[in-house]
Amino acid sequence: MKMKHLITGALGAAVLSTTAFGAAHEAQGRDGNANIIYWQAASILNPYLSGGTKDVDASSMILEPLAGYDENGNMVTKLVDEIPTVGNGGVSADLTTITWKLSEGLLWSDGSAVTSADVVFTANYCMDETGGCQQLIKFGGVESVVAVDDLTVLITFDGPKPFPYGPFVGSTTPVLQAAQFANCMGAAAPTCTEQNFGPIGTGPFIVTEFRANDTITLAANENYRDPSKPAFATITFKGGGSADAAARSVLETGEFDYAWNLQLAPEILADMEAKGLGTLHSAFGPLVERLMINLTNPSADLGDERSTVAHPHPFMTDIAVRQALSMAVDRPLLVEIGYGKAGKVTCNVLPSPAIYDSPNNAGCEVQDIAGANALLDSAGWEMGSDGVRAKDGVRLSILYQTSTNAVRQDFQALIKQWWSEIGVETELKNIDAAVFFGGDQSSPDTFQKLFADLEMYANNFDGTDPEAYMGSWACSEIPSPENAWLGQNMPRFCDPAYDALLAEMGGTADIEERARLAIAMNDMLMQTYTIIPLVHRGNVVASANTLEGVLLNVWDTDLWNIADWSRSE
């Protein structure tokens, strides 16, 4: 946090000074080209059809929501002049409606006017049941979205919605142009290649060339609402490669100006930064590296029913096993090896914002091999002659999968060694990140399918409200062949008490009470050891020293303020 504030303060001052002095004189596109590298390439520019951060980030340069979040988690306006609240009458007193009023004179990049019809269209586009919208959870509880007049949109919820800023707040739910996407409703959505690869937006940039899974070329949007922005005339958004190569290209060779998500060993990053070409930024959001335990049987013998709730896992359903796995992990050492200053030990899957951080799970930071062994002994898992525990012929043999990434492979090796000390045999598997997170229905290696006993990755949520995030572990969110393996409930955790807490949170407005419920849900997941948190990760990015205006934002996309980026002299 401290580092983030320092950076925020310094850069904030820089931005203020340039914009305040520049607005009157400076024209759009004065700073030429900027190169951005995302080592996972964007494959689509429509966030409604992709859950991937890379796609959401890339499209956020073109498409904008009504409002977003700034680097401190405060809401900022984008296409509206004012955030609706109960105080200013934008949110009704019974919390069932929210009224957004678009700014006047807004234009799409093709020159046509932005109207409330576009917002209504976008809502219908995502809420179409046949469309496979990835951001549907953001529209949870929305009963209707109607245009009151040309600039006013009224969203009605099916009950009191204490946090009505789900739809159209944050870059995952931007406004699409109705005219462009009119023929892309429902099942036709994924087939609209031209629209999905080159959406018309209100953002600071427009797409000039889109090569899927490779490079996107963008140019400044002449119809952008602030004529002096963006400072860059063109952006080259390169995708692919590795985190290592991306960091080097900014910090050591200076080919690129900005590199995203640098999950690299701390000593490597420190050495690179010492070259003096660029700067590292880190900030802590709700990102947690965690182990997701599969409570269902992933055995290949089950064919189409593997990793579905029809078949419980042979030994992961025993809480003693899960607890022992958690106890054997030395979290401070993981932080030291993998993240250094960009990581903190956490015992919660929801460690941030601070009011949601549960105080009830402390103690996980101490590794307890002896305790884990004793626990397994008392649960009847007996050590075999090969050093692997077994009970009733079931051996504690685990397939542990994650994405291909140097730090993750180090974690795997370390954790494997600790687990071998408590009599658990571990086989490691790593899958290319593009496949693992790709969500391809035909691949057996996606993180939703989880054809393994447990998997490791990191996840977070945008915005500051954890309701949708905690909703990931409701019974209805279990990925299965029936729902085309969508949903984020990787452990296949299903507890009516959890769903009840979630429903209660949906009807509660008081922030203290919401925090209590979120903590209760977090504790339920932690104390059943369904999810084993490892490291509270800071987001780490690198920017060239000549690039000004970068404000690392953990609540919205990295590129949330790209309109304000500029080149220093």
Place this chain on the structure above:
Amino acid sequence: MSSTIEQDQAQNRSLWGDVWSQFRTHRGALIGMVVFGIILFGVTFGPFIWTKDPFFLDIRAKNTNAMTSCFFTGSQIWQCFSDPTSIKYFDPNAEVLDRLKVSWSFPLGTDQIGRDILAQLMQGGRVSVAVGMTAMLLSLIVGTLIGVLAGYFRRVDGLLMRFTDLFLALPILPLLLVIIMLFRDTLRNAFGPETGIFLLIVFIIGMTSWMQTARIVRGDVLALKEREFILAANSIGTPARRVIGRHIMPNILSPIMVSATLGIATAIITESSLSFLGLGFPSDFPTWGRLLFDGTSYIGQSPARVIWPGLAISLTVLSVNFIGDGLRDALDPRIRGR
């Protein structure tokens, strides 16, 4: 030279004796054989001498430098070699950059989580060399079989050669990726993760590298088939399998041996590139390619981590190529003795 020939003539001469005496004159091939022998010995018996467990994580010893970094310590060089632990830091004020962490317990250093590089290198060599040898044998058998059949039996020639063309046209790396994705799980369940992947990789490399052997063998068989001694054998009613076994095989030994040696090199490189891409064996299972891949991130901190596995791959491939070169000269009766 002449004295050698006379000596040989004085004794009973055998084919392999002749080959050896010719082979000895090829200096590159001799050096290659010595180097390859050392590598084979190292990876086979090394782990019995250097008994450190390549899978054990000694986390306190992480990022130890190789002893070779002592050469860059200037005046402290002797002290560094005699008592490496005494030189931990050049400059206590510098934070990360000037740290020198060396120890005789880890002559080639350790990786970022404290695994011994020397032990890993030997363990990785076992896998890499085993993959190379087995894949070579497989491709040799398939290639020779198809080549001889195509060359000797006219009826199957067209069919078999088009089949060979088909395989030649397949792009190997994408094919490997697809096959690994499709069959990894099945084989893993049947044979366990390491053996399963080993079989898969050996099979794939073998199945995608027999084509050159087949073509060369076919060409030689076609030429041999028209020679008088084959004609003579045919005319006294020798069955085809005898002609092939007794008369053709010994005469095509030269190209087969050469493609065998080259095959080892190709197979090691293919396995390395697969591991380098992060595919193939599990991430904690060392092979030379995997060590190289893991080392690239740390190339700035400790270049030794890339140099050692890289050197092992290059030396093996180079020495095997030289041996192949020497064998070709030695096995060719027209060159032999000149």
